[in-house]
Amino acid sequence: MKFFIDTANLAQIKEAHDLGVLDGVTTNPSLMAKEGIKGEANILKHYADICELVDGPISAEVLSTDFKSIIEEGKKLAAIHPNIVVKVPMIKDGVKALKYFTDNGIKTNCTLVFSAGQAILAAKAGATFVSPFIGRIDDSAWDGVELIAQIAQIYSIQGFKTEILAASIRNALHIVKCAEAGADICTCPLDSILGLLKHPLTDIGLAKFLEDAKKM
Numbered sequence: 001m002k003f004f005i006d007t008a009n010l011a012q013i014k015e016a017h018d019l020g021v022l023d024g025v026t027t028n029p030s031l032m033a034k035e036g037i038k039g040e041a042n043i044l045k046h047y048a049d050i051c052e053l054v055d056g057p058i059s060a061e062v063l064s065t066d067f068k069s070i071i072e073e074g075k076k077l078a079a080i081h082p083n084i085v086v087k088v089p090m091i092k093d094g095v096k097a098l099k100y101f102t103d104n105g106i107k108t109n110c111t112l113v114f115s116a117g118q119a120i121l122a123a124k125a126g127a128t129f130v131s132p133f134i135g136r137i138d139d140s141a142w143d144g145v146e147l148i149a150q151i152a153q154i155y156s157i158q159g160f161k162t163e164i165l166a167a168s169i170r171n172a173l174h175i176v177k178c179a180e181a182g183a184d185i186c187t188c189p190l191d192s193i194l195g196l197l198k199h200p201l202t203d204i205g206l207a208k209f210l211e212d213a214k215k216m
């Protein structure tokens with residue numbers, strides 16, 4: 001399973017990259033706004049800066065919701081760098097745009113996916129990645145990881161090539177469960193990635209080894 005980091009914060013992207021386990025980056029309008037990125041020129045520059053830090057798929061989300069504008073905006077985003085993946089919402093014009101981008105060699109990430117039906121539609125339209133939001137599903141008292149398993153089973157039976165990008169990850173356990181359920185990629189906040197490191201027995205064991213090493 002590949003690891004993407006889900007942030008627009010350059011310092012956090014760099015920290016995850018320096019750990020040596022980062023395969024790509026996802027952003028969304030909320031994450032860009034959190035970093036105070038405003039205005040078209042700054043937005044495009046920020047995506048370019050992320051592309052300089054990480055050599056892997058970098059998702060940049062369109063803000064338009066009608067077909068013509070999605071295409072225009074997506075082309076502009078794709079022109080920033082060959083690693084840019086155009087992130088398109090799961091709406092009617094979004095599905096049409098996914099098909100257009102697929103036919104024109106532009107990689108896509110279908111975002112805001114909350115059901116197996118939506119995941120089938122994204123795959124039929126040729127999306128490179130599909131992003132089921134598992135944390136938000138959990139928040140609404142459904143089981144997000146179960147959706148990942150269901151999509152993985154459907155894609156495997158049907159031979160769909162779209163990669164399952166588990167999104168809206170809230171903790172390290174989500175990452176483990178998504179790996180078990182068949183996600184191809186997890187996009188995670190830095191804290192969740194670092195959470196994988198933690199085990200109290202590791203800390204206790206290391207403290208003991210270091211103590212005993214003084215007697216060597």
Ligand code: E4P
Nearest residue numbers: 006026027028136167168169
């Ligand atoms: C996915 O690509 C989204 O950026 C993200 O995972 C949404 O997560 P959230 O539910 O924590 O906002």
